[in-house]
Each structure stands twice: as structure tokens, then as C-alpha cells.
Amino acid sequence: MTDARIITGNQAAALAARLCDVQVIAAYPITPQSQLAEMLSLYVESGQLRAEYVRVESEHSAMTVCISASTVGARVFTATSANGLLYMHEQLHWAAGSRLPIVMCCVNRGVGAPWSIFNDQQDSLAQRDTGWIQIYCRDNQEILDTVIQAYKIAETVYAPVMVCYDGFVLSHTMMPVVSPAQAAVRKFLPPYKPHTILDSENPMTINSVLLPNRRPDSEGVLCDGYMEMRCKLQTALDRTPETIREVSRQYAEAFGRDHGGMLWKYRTEDADVILTSMGSLAAEATVAADALREEGIKAGVVGIRVFRPFPKKDVIEAYRNAKAIILFEKSISYGYEGGLCSDLKAAFYGSGIHAAIHDHVAGLGGRDVKARELVEAVKSSLARIQAGERELVTTWLNCQTE
Amino acid sequence: MKKKDENISAMCKPAVGEAGRTGDWRDLRPIIDNSKCTPFVKKRAACYLCWLYCPEGIVKAGIPVEIDLDYCKGCGICAEECPSRAISMVREDKCND
Numbered sequence: 001m002t003d004a005r006i007i008t009g010n011q012a013a014a015l016a017a018r019l020c021d022v023q024v025i026a027a028y029p030i031t032p033q034s035q036l037a038e039m040l041s042l043y044v045e046s047g048q049l050r051a052e053y054v055r056v057e058s059e060h061s062a063m064t065v066c067i068s069a070s071t072v073g074a075r076v077f078t079a080t081s082a083n084g085l086l087y088m089h090e091q092l093h094w095a096a097g098s099r100l101p102i103v104m105c106c107v108n109r110g111v112g113a114p115w116s117i118f119n120d121q122q123d124s125l126a127q128r129d130t131g132w133i134q135i136y137c138r139d140n141q142e143i144l145d146t147v148i149q150a151y152k153i154a155e156t157v158y159a160p161v162m163v164c165y166d167g168f169v170l171s172h173t174m175m176p177v178v179s180p181a182q183a184a185v186r187k188f189l190p191p192y193k194p195h196t197i198l199d200s201e202n203p204m205t206i207n208s209v210l211l212p213n214r215r216p217d218s219e220g221v222l223c224d225g226y227m228e229m230r231c232k233l234q235t236a237l238d239r240t241p242e243t244i245r246e247v248s249r250q251y252a253e254a255f256g257r258d259h260g261g262m263l264w265k266y267r268t269e270d271a272d273v274i275l276t277s278m279g280s281l282a283a284e285a286t287v288a289a290d291a292l293r294e295e296g297i298k299a300g301v302v303g304i305r306v307f308r309p310f311p312k313k314d315v316i317e318a319y320r321n322a323k324a325i326i327l328f329e330k331s332i333s334y335g336y337e338g339g340l341c342s343d344l345k346a347a348f349y350g351s352g353i354h355a356a357i358h359d360h361v362a363g364l365g366g367r368d369v370k371a372r373e374l375v376e377a378v379k380s381s382l383a384r385i386q387a388g389e390r391e392l393v394t395t396w397l398n399c400q401t402e
Numbered sequence: 403m404k405k406k407d408e409n410i411s412a413m414c415k416p417a418v419g420e421a422g423r424t425g426d427w428r429d430l431r432p433i434i435d436n437s438k439c440t441p442f443v444k445k446r447a448a449c450y451l452c453w454l455y456c457p458e459g460i461v462k463a464g465i466p467v468e469i470d471l472d473y474c475k476g477c478g479i480c481a482e483e484c485p486s487r488a489i490s491m492v493r494e495d496k497c498n499d
Contacts, residue, residue: 196413
């Protein structure tokens with residue numbers, strides 16, 4: 001019998017962590033992630049999950065505990081939002097540099113100042129260069145499935161994964177979610193095999209200073225310099241798209257649900273204009289695309305699921321026949337444009353894709369974005385493109401400055 | 403072909419010389435005056451505060467006490483801690499060798 005429940009995004013994430021038999025959890029509560037931390041604490045306290053729940057005084061410590069536990073071979077989980085994630089920033093680099101398969105949920109929230117508890121994606125976008133894999137979910141089912149997939153991906157490529165979903169929009173909204181059976185998840189996700197482990201019988205120093213150049217250790221074994229070690233991380237992330245696609249395929253085979261590997265497409269086969277976003281806003285864009293088609297505009301949607309590693313190969317294929325690409329982003333690289341916009345343009349270099357690209361920043365700090373607003377923005381962009389404006393300075397959707 | 407470390411994160415075994423011969427970092431050399439050193443004077447294992455405090459672990463707690471100058475960085479903690487003032491820190495360019 002199918003185990004379907006009506007649960008929030010936070011509950012879906014907690015349930016997934018439990019199904020993955022996580023062994024150590026260290027999380028510090030922050031809105032809108034708090035419910036997720038509370039659920040896991042409840043699971044541990046009630047004996048539904050045999051894990052160590054380590055109470056910490058900050059997010060920096062939460063990630064430090066995860067790093068330590070992962071180093072000695074435990075499957076670990078944590079979650080945070082916004083300023084909590086920023087407080088963790090240093091340790092994010094340590095986790096990725098140590099090649100630890102930590103899975104963390106980032107419940108996306110706007111970053112202060114000014115203070116906000118509401119949703120946008122500035123927090124995780126600002127962690128782009130830490131070496132973490134980033135996956136954006138569009139509904140609660142995808143959150144549950146992605147957390148399970150994330151462990152398999154992380155433990156295959158030995159890199160940490162951030163599972164991102166929109167605060168309140170998903171974290172606090174109830175939706176039907178199908179829970180896979182515990183036994184099936186255990187079959188899909190074998191126990192974590194650490195690449196390194198602290199062992200008192202064979203003492204090692206982990207992450208000591210690496211000098212600029214390669215040099216032999218005291219036994220004459222040639223050891224990497226800093227650059228070689230960093231290059232290994234890049235090489236691993238370069239190969240990660242294959243793993244993500246394969247894990248998606250295996251997951252679909254085992255559980256019957258495929259959320260797309262690196263990205264997903266909606267009505268793009270004959271689309272002239274492609275709306276693009278990440279997370280719940282991309283799901284909203286499918287409603288806008290339907291409405292645009294009713295008005296005779298051939299619209300489709302590409303939802304970017306994995307932002308790092310960037311799905312270069314996939315986007316070139318997905319946008320091959322598009323005449324116009326309209327982006328909606330819940331973050332901005334201040335002083336330039338939306339980060340996704342820059343990456344897309346860079347991916348198209350030399351690919352022969354010359355579609356017009358318009359970038360809209362939308363929904364910062366929790367401002368609601370309605371499908372009809374997307375429709376209006378697309379129509380306005382198309383009119384400007386028709387008038388020869390193939391690229392424009394990032395516009396701010398529904399933002400009154402006068 | 404030389405053996406290469408295949409680890410994907412930075413790891414090393416604690417070993418003498420793992421970080422190279424760090425003695426050449428030294429500006430001041432610890433010189434022990436055995437006529438003042440407690441274990442040497444009493445001819446038995448005693449004191450060894452220099453051995454206890456040395457952050458590099460390169461003081462040999464014997465009779466006499468010996469310091470491995472290949473790895474001593476010259477921090478002077480042994481001289482500071484010695485209750486008998488048996489250790490003096492001498493500028494490397496004033497040492498006769």
C-alpha cells in the first residue's frame with residue numbers, strides 16, 4: 001500500500017533523513033528551518049531514529065560537528081537558513097575540501113540587512129564557490145526524494161550536497177507526499193563507506209598545512225600540494241553530473257519518480273520562449289507557460305535543478321531551439337546581474353545559441369510572485385526583444401521605486 | 403616510479419621530519435649549562451620541565467638533557483620554564499659552528 005501523507009516541506013526533509021538512517025545530527029534552529037530541527041529531535045527522543053542529536057550553540061559548530069562525525073565514518077545531517085548558513089560559511093569550505101559526503105538542507109530565506117525571515121535564494125547562491133553540490137527542489141515530494149538521492153550522490157563522488165528549498169513557500173506548506181518504504185530506501189542507499197577514517201591504531205593528521213608545492217612525506221611518498229588537492233575537488237565535481245543523472249535514473253527505477261537529473265523541462269519541444277528559474281518559482285512558471293500558450297505564445301519552462309556543478313551540457317541541449325529565454329531569479333549578484341543569468345550566458349559561449357536573454361529579479365524577501373505577474377513580465381520582455389532589445393539590465397519584478 | 407599519495411583529502415602520518423627540517427627556522431639556539439641542570443647535577447631523572455613544555459617534542463629527557471637541533475625552532479619556552487636558569491638562548495650567528 002502506498003504511504004501517502006499530507007506534510008510540510010520541513011517534515012518531508014526530516015522524514016527523508018530518518019529513512020536514510022542518519023547517525024549524527026547537529027542543527028541549530030533558525031526560521032524557517034526550525035520545524036525540521038524539531039522533527040529530527042523528536043525522532044531521536046522518541047526512539048524512531050537511532051541517531052546522536054548533538055545540541056550546538058551555533059551553525060558554525062553544527063557544521064563542525066558534522067565534519068568531525070563524517071570523518072569518523074558516520075552518516076550526518078544538518079539544516080539551516082539564511083544568516084545561519086552564512087555563519088557556517090567557513091566550515092562549508094572545510095567540509096568540501098575534506099571531501100565529506102555531508103547532506104544539508106538549506107531552507108532558503110532572505111539575508112539581512114534589512115532583516116527578513118521570508119523566502120528568497122540569496123543565502124545559498126552566496127555559497128556558490130564553496131565546493132558544495134547544490135540542488136533546488138520545486139515541491140515537497142521532490143524534497144523527500146532529493147534528500148535520499150543526495151546521500152547517494154554525495155557518497156559516490158565524496159562531496160557535500162546542499163538540498164535547497166524555498167522557506168515558507170515549501171517549508172511550511174502542506175502537500176501530499178509519498179513516503180518510500182524503509183527497506184526499499186536501505187536497498188537503494190547502502191551504508192556510507194568513508195574514504196578516510198580517524199583510527200587510533202593508525203593515527204593520521206587530517207588537513208594539516210599543505211605547502212604550495214608537492215613534496216615527499218617522511219616515507220618518501222609523493223604528496224599533493226594545495227593546488228593538486230583543490231584540483232581533485234574540481235575534477236570530482238566535473239564528473240558529478242553523470243552521477244546525478246545516474247542516481248536520478250536509479251531512483252526512478254526503484255521508486256517510480258523522476259524529478260529530472262540536472263534540470264527538468266516543461267512543454268519545451270516546440271517552445272519559442274523558455275521561462276527559467278530554480279525551486280518553487282520554476283514550478284510557478286509552468287502555470288505561466290500554460291497561460292501564455294492560451295494566448296498563442298509558444299512558451300515552455302526549464303527548471304534548473306542542480307546549480308553546482310553547473311549543468312552546462314544539459315542547458316545547451318535544453319535551449320538549443322529557443323528564441324528567447326526569460327529568467328526569474330530570487331537572488332542577485334549585487335553590482336552585476338542574477339547569478340544564474342551570468343552562468344547561462346557563459347555556458348552558451350561558443351555553442352551557437354544566440355537566444356535573447358532577459359533577467360528578472362523576483363520575490364526577494366518573501367514578496368509573492370504570481371503566475372500572472374510572470375506572464376506580464378514575459379510579454380513585456382518579448383515586446384522589448386521584438387524592438388531589438390536582446391539583452392537588458394536586470395529588471396526587478398513588481399518593485400516600486402517611485 | 404615514485405609512490406604517489408592517492409588520498410582525496412590532505413592526510414599525513416605523524417612522523418619525525420614530516421614537515422621538513424624545521425631547525426633552520428631558528429634564530430636563537432638553546433644552550434644547556436649542565437652545571438646548573440637539575441637532572442645532570444643530581445644524576446637522576448628529575449625536573450624535565452623543558453621536556454614537558456617543548457611544543458615540538460624534541461627535548462630528550464636523559465642525563466644529560468639533549469635538544470634535537472635539527473627540529474628545534476628556537477622558541478625559547480624551555481629557557482623560560484627552566485627553574486635553574488640552565489638554558490640560555492644564543493643568537494645563531496654568535497654560535498661557534
